[in-house]
Amino acid sequence: MIRRLLRDCAYVLPGLPIAVFGFSLLVTLTAASIVTAPLWIGALLLPATLIVASGFAELSRRRLRLWGAVPEPVVYRRRGSGVAGVMRLLGDPRRWLDLIFEAIIALPVRLVTFVIAVLWIVLGPAAITYFFWSRFIPGERGLIQLLDLIAPALVPATDTGRYLLDSAVFFTVGVIVLVTLPAVMHGLAWMDALLATSLLGSGGRGRLPDGGIVAPGIEPEVDHVVGPEAASGAPAERASGASFSAQAWSWMGAVFAAVVLLAVGWPVTAAVYEVNVAIAMILTVAHSGALVLTLRHSWSGIGLSVVASAAMMGATAESEVSVWPWPVTAMLAQCGVLLVAALRQRWYVAASGWAASALLTGAAVVATAPEVPGGVLSTAIVFASVSAGVVLLGSLIRQWILNAGRLQASEQASAQQTRRRRELEERNRIARELHDVVAHSMSVISVQSATAAYRVPDIGKEAQREFEEIARSSRQALGEMRMLLGILRGDDDVPTAPTPGLGDIEQLVEDTRASGVTIHVDGFAELPEVPSAAGLAAYRLVQEALSNALRHAPGSTVAVTASVEAGELQLTVSNTAPPASDAAPSPGAGLGLEGIEERVSAVGGVVESGPTPEGGFCVEARLPLE
Template identity: 45%
Template sequence: MVKTTTQAAPHRARACAWSGLYNPALVMRDIGYVLPGFFISLFAFSLLVPLASVGIATLVIWLGALLLPATLLLATKFAELSRTRAAWWGAAVPAPAYRAPSPGLGGFMRIMADGRRWLDLAFETLVAFPVRAITFSVGVAWLAAALGGTTWAIWARFLPENDSVFPGNMLRAIFGDALTLEAAYSRAAESLTYTLFGVIALALTPVVMRALATFDISLTRAGLGGTTPSTPGNGATRTPAADGASTSQLAFTSFTGWSWILIGFAAVATIAVSWPLLATLYDVHPAIAMVLATAEATAVALALRLPAIAIALGTIAPAAMALITAEPVETPWPWPVPALIVQALLAFIIGLRHDWRWVLAALALPQLAVIAAVAMSGTGFTAGAITSLVISSSVALGLGLGGIVLQGILENRGALRAERQHSAELDAKQRELSERNLVARELHDVVAHSMSVVSIQANTAKYRIPGLGDEAEAEFAAIAQSSRQALSEMRGLLATLRDSDGTAPLAPQPTLSDLPALIEGSRNSGAEITFTQSGGVTTEPVLSATGLTVYRVVQESLANAMRHAPGAAIDVTVTLGDDEITVAVENSHAPVEAPPAPGSGLGLAGLRERVAALGGTVTAGPTGETGAGEGFAVHATLPR
């Protein structure tokens, strides 16, 4: 049985992720996903980090060998909770294949060899907690700004007078001398400004909450999502694990998952380090520092999938940073240390996953943009600036080349894995072909030979046995015809079994139109058969598979009736309805006691499988009220 997995198309999934933004229920869903996630991740972080640290520290005294598997199992439970929350939000995350724990203490300790569980631990500690701390902070701050701003006029009157000049300065910058100082710095102007900000924030709240939720969901799918073997092109293959459980070949290494884990961690670390550093050491306004740090972090996050946008952000952000921080300060310039690390990391990620031309662009464009910014800044190419430019270009070049080399190594490993898989498939196909040839040889040597002998004896009976009457000759002729038909079908079956590439000639399969010939051939064997076919007024044709199944049901039922109840009257009824086809084959009680007929009992079982494959049903059993049975009946119903 083939198990199929239905997946939504990527474009449709992206479109649905941003649909219904202003639906109150969906807005509450986004808030209900974003805000509680921080507390869950805080609880997971406070448990997993101490347990993992103690487990690693006590590994040398074997205590960690017991503590680390328990920590990994706990991390898996938190990962399952993250997938459950994503499914509640509406984005199902496919569960990966874990290595099943084996019985005993040794099996429990072998959990440490499951890389998928280590990936769960890394995600829940290094990515989920900092990401959800940021989304929680942004979400709470945005909601507070929206609610506080829109209600400012109500509760601002209870606040003491303060010396806040932000609203007045902003209004003076916008309107200039057209607005007097008294009006710009009045309480009414302050209230109007904050209320306007609150209304704008409230209008954008659904967008911001959906963006935060989508960002969290994207990282969850990347870090915790499993692979679907039946999906072409996902790079996952199914191989038997050592303990007998089926697992994914990428489950241990999970290169893509680890890449997203590290990239997400790097993006969060970029914001956490670059934002305060620019604001404190380089005297950049906190809001501008936040924008520059976010641009750098976004470039790192997009480098894996969208290199063009990542390179654009990685070019604009350091150039703007060099212009803003051009005043003489006792710090590295024009490349601050976080920006230098981001640019090198950007070149490494792009070199790891993309063509060398993208790497060249990631190396050259930021450097050229920063050089142009230095030339326009008026500070000039000082010794410190030249040193910073040389160091940044050298580090970025080295990591970019390292990414290209590592990409080649991984591609070679992937090609080797694909070749091994192809060889394994060829071996399996060869074994299957050998088994089919063995079955075909046995059928040819045993069944086909016996049927040939029957055919020859039936054809030569009138020459070998003198004085045969007309009825006996007709009987032998019917036997010869049946044996020839069976031999013809046997040859087709043997050709199909020996066919390795699907080029064997196939004879036409029987259909409903062949039923009269089947009935007539069975009557020639001396059976008393009544055949009735009704219905068929609909214009919809009967499918070939359905017609073949009806033919086989009648064929098998007639053969059983003639074998087990010789001389009994047989009634065959086929009814073609608008929605279904009904087949009934009933035979009366045999006039004389029939000798035991050999049979394996697989005929009716095969019919049930055929009919069930088309969504139909089959019943077979003795007729009569006594239970002993006066005859036998087979009833089948198939959808048309």
């Protein structure tokens, strides 16, 4: 807990100084860029501002990683050479989003978290030590004054009693604050990190607020990646337009616009249009709330905005201001609602909202007949044209996003089909090689061993049995090879043999004994039922271990033992040192042991293998039975 508290403090407390420095620098650079834009100096200063903003954003991402969060890597557009290359940065949406976050959003968020954190850190020790330093404060203490107002009967009569009561209450408060300090600090750090991760991380294929519209933001260039993946050399597959969480930014933008409209619209409506302060607040809150509500429920948001607009027209009808029936703030709020609806839903939803607003505007104009003031008519025309343009623009942007998403999905499906086709081609090539080389050789072995008794005169019975066993094993191998070739070629109707398991190991041992090797088996008769996956892994392990003993230690004695301990199947295959011989053992590549480890680890088991002190080799495995 102490370590987490220190980590949370190390994340929250430095946030405000960094945010203040970033805000001051970025606002100054942005203002200088705007002021000097007519002199073309701002055109060069603005890309530098974006680079600085991205630097602060990357610092925020590093702080997130140190705290424990994992923001997704972002993609920036590469800067070219010369002035033209620098100007390309102005078309990078990711850098503009970094500027918005670091210059507008980061400071208020980190100011709130910093103030709460400092108050909580200071309040605990201050309240606990209140009994000491309060004695140097002249006059009545705050708690005693409060009790005098609320319940005078609870105030002790003596100064000592008042002092003890005051100290006890503050001590209790201090203990509570210190006990809750880790949770509060973690909550503040979590809130800051959640916001920063959402707004500074890469959303990949972003989504519009309805959660169903893919917003890939396709760019023609392949850009460089910033984040932990950058060091791996992986290619950047996302373009800069996709490197943000569209849903998070949509909510942030809508909430920010609603707050601005509330802060501006309330005093303007009350002062300019002489509306009652309370009524102006209610109408402005309704308009601002409709903007946010449209993100979640489009029809409800549009309905609320139309009702609020009608009420606003009625409340401002008696004013002498010529900008009526749509005050400027109400017009902006209504256009914002229509824009969100056009981006979120099909075109007819926003068109319905525009039609309702236009009918409301027409009704207001008709209500002023027969002498319609010029300001009323011009305001109505401006609103109708501007709002129609907003609806059209939002619908076009939505359609462009949908088309870009479909294009990206089509490209991904095409790439997946290409990979699948290449994979099938490679598998067919491997199948042809196996058929032409391995299967042919196995067929020759099978035919030669089966006809040896007829081709070689005076062959002994022992040798004849050996040839028959070779013929049987080669025919079995050919059958398995045919099934393998069918699987490689992707045939769905390939006949498959029953999967071998733990009960087939004894037959495997008997078949191997026919090669002349001495094998001792112990423990298989008492084994319980095991899962098929574990049984197959055990069978393949014994099969590979016996094969290795035959190839690398000919003439040795092999022991195969099995037991169940602590819910695990214990398998051991060991061989003694091979007798001295002039024949060199068969070389191996070590792939068999790797295959054993992969099979056993796939079912949650562990394999250990290595030479024994006596010169032999041992393979031990533990397989879970659950």
